[in-house]
Amino acid sequence: MGREAKEALFEQFARLGKALGSAKRVELVDVLAQGERSVDALAQVTGVNLTTVSAHLQALRRAHLVTTRREATRIYYRLAGPAVAELYLALLRAAEQSLPELPDAAEAYLGPDDVEEIGREELWHRAEQGTVTVIDVRPAEEYASGHLPGAVSIPLSQLADRLSELPAGTEVVAYCRGPYCALSYAAVRLLREHGLPTRRLADGILQWRAADLPVE
Amino acid sequence: MGREAKEALFEQFARLGKALGSAKRVELVDVLAQGERSVDALAQVTGVNLTTVSAHLQALRRAHLVTTRREATRIYYRLAGPAVAELYLALLRAAEQSLPELPDAAEAYLGPDDVEEIGREELWHRAEQGTVTVIDVRPAEEYASGHLPGAVSIPLSQLADRLSELPAGTEVVAYCRGPYCALSYAAVRLLREHGLPTRRLADGILQWRAADLPVE
DNA sequence: AGGATATTCTATTTATCATTGGAATACTGT
């Protein structure tokens, strides 16, 4: 019953906690949950110095939360397995349940809470009936690695130029990575300014997957 | 779309990671998942200096993973909510799935892998048929705050003296906190030395609860 | 082979965290 053996065992679990103990690393996990990505793609999307991103990725790899694959001169990182995505989801849920500071931080990033939402089940039913147009506003790369059935890929950066592709009659639902992804918020605001009735999926592809709904 | 607002948002999630980034704090969460406990009870069970335990509990409280309740001069800590227990379970599962160093660390603490296990469902069925005696070898306090239906409380410390209470004919199953709790390992070894056919529940009360099986 | 590109390693500075003894605080029970 060595105390040091016990400590060593719990230290193993703590390694994962430590790895998730930095905002930048959590952000990296958030992006990697969408699919694998190269180091400089991650540096771009997070706006962090390349060397710093590399250092954080090493930390995640030492904790075995991510693994790598080499392709030519690029190294692609991805989550080590489904349990890691579930750990991340559990982290989000725990924060939502317990952290009183979270709503303010979310509003400061996502903007005022003026965007109407739609739940998974309702969207699922309306999509089956064809009474709604679902758009995926993530970068095309993320759409390619898995998206909602029937969703159209219109990355946020192209949305303003592709308004004509949206049918006038039906309601539009935009979604992106998850509940704290700013892309769909911006998309909804943009479309509403153009007079299109739009809502956003309350959470994103990650939770959709976790709920065992189909993905293409 | 301030980068600093994004950083602040993810910093909120990272707070929970940071809080789980120390072996001692994970151990505290492990114990608290069984029910609320006072500061010095936690210091005793973990064998850590009282001041140090208090400091770690403050850290957990700042992350809102635990809350407190005062009763007379004692302060009782407990997990802030069910999402925290689920976060802890997700941490264990991710470690099991991804961490190659975990099996060795577990064996160093729990002893050689010579203890036969029984799954939740099998135990559930055999308990219904009454062909098995289920003993809860955790401290009586933890038994009191919730235990498997029909289980008898025999804390490990008393087990050697209460062997006569175990019926000779039926198989015995011992369980404790979870898959990494040493109590049931020790219990099984002790009973087997006395010739009683014994197995341990593969995981513990925490996973039993998470699987929505009944608890008394 | 040699230049180009992507990533990691090394080294340094700065900031944050862990541990713990001793003092301070908060509450109880007489």
Added chain:
DNA sequence: ACAGTATTCCAATGATAAATAGAATATCCT
């Protein structure tokens, strides 16, 4: 009010982590 008990606060030390510039490595392409 006061002595007793449980817990937290304070302060000091040592240890660990973060950020990043510059050098080194690995692979590709011609």
